[in-house]
Amino acid sequence: MASGLKSSTLELLKRFNRAFPQFYEQFVSSEIQLQNLRLAYRLYKSKRAVIELKPEGSKSALHFAYRNQSFLLSDIFGVLAAYGLTIHGLSLYGQIKSPMLVFIKLLVSRGSKALSEKTSENVCRAIREALAGRFEVEEMLAVEFNLDVGLEQVQTEFYVDPVFHLPALVIEADNQPGLFYKAMYAIWQEDLLVVNANLLVWRGRTRLILYLLGPNESLIPEYLGHKIAEGVRHRLLGK
Structure with missing residues (x-):
């Protein structure tokens, strides 16, 4: 827990953290915990999704906070794909108790560079429009990709994480256009809610946990989890 904070802030942070999985307070840095608390306050005050893109070195950082819903990631990654952005890193922390927020x-990046101010504004606007149902992600992506063509070399695995005590789905595939969108679209089709995520891109392969x-x-029982993993794999292969 962060030191040097007012006792009232510490108490607020403790209450806020109770809505997350048990590992959150133990494994997530105090800096990120406080950042998420501030984002939650902004969300509470504005009553609308917090969406912002800022330069971070040679890349741009997209920060997003809203009530977690199964279609969110499909919309977000769909917009990023439509704008031809390369994804280098992903951090996601979702609550498992009310109000079920996700951060x-x-x-x-685009062209190995941070996004211009204009592009950042357009991406943020498109995400907001997609969440409101006014930006048809699939229609825009259909211009860039053949969404009916499946991914190649897809592997999926389901297990219950012994440390996080949460069901986990591993998706691994060759790097290819539309990969993240198709993976998140498959998750939405299974009506699943992502509450934490890890991303590894290595030697032409992408591994999502x-x-x-x-x-x-x-919670997802193990027998159902294996069926879900196989169902997601078939969706991604286009079968």
Whole structure:
């Protein structure tokens, strides 16, 4: 827990952290915990999604906060794909108790450079429009990609993480256009809620580990998890 904070802030942070999985307070840095608390306050005050893109070195950092819903990641990654952005890093922390907020940070670039101010504004606007149902992600992506063509060399695995005590789905595939969008679209089709995520891109392969809740924010029994993993794999292969 962060030191040097007012006792009232510490108490507020403790209450805020109780809505997250048990590992959150133990494994997530105090800096990120406080950042998420500030984002939650902005969300509370504005009553609308917090979406901002800022330069971070040679890349741009997208910060997002909103109530977690199964379609969110599909919309966000769809917009990023539509704008031809490369994803370098992903941090996602979702609550498992009311108000079920999710906090996302994505490191992105275009042409190996940070996004221009104008492009950043357009991306943020497109994400907001997509969430409101006014930006048809699939229609825009259909111009760039053949969405009916499946991914190649896809592997999926389900397990219950012994440290995080959460169901986890591993998706691994060759790097290819539209990969993240198609993966998140498959998650949405299974009505799953992502509450934590890890991303590794290495030697032409992408490995996503998604910690999940099932329909109606329920825990996923192992027998069902294996069926979900196989279902996601078939969706990604285009079968």
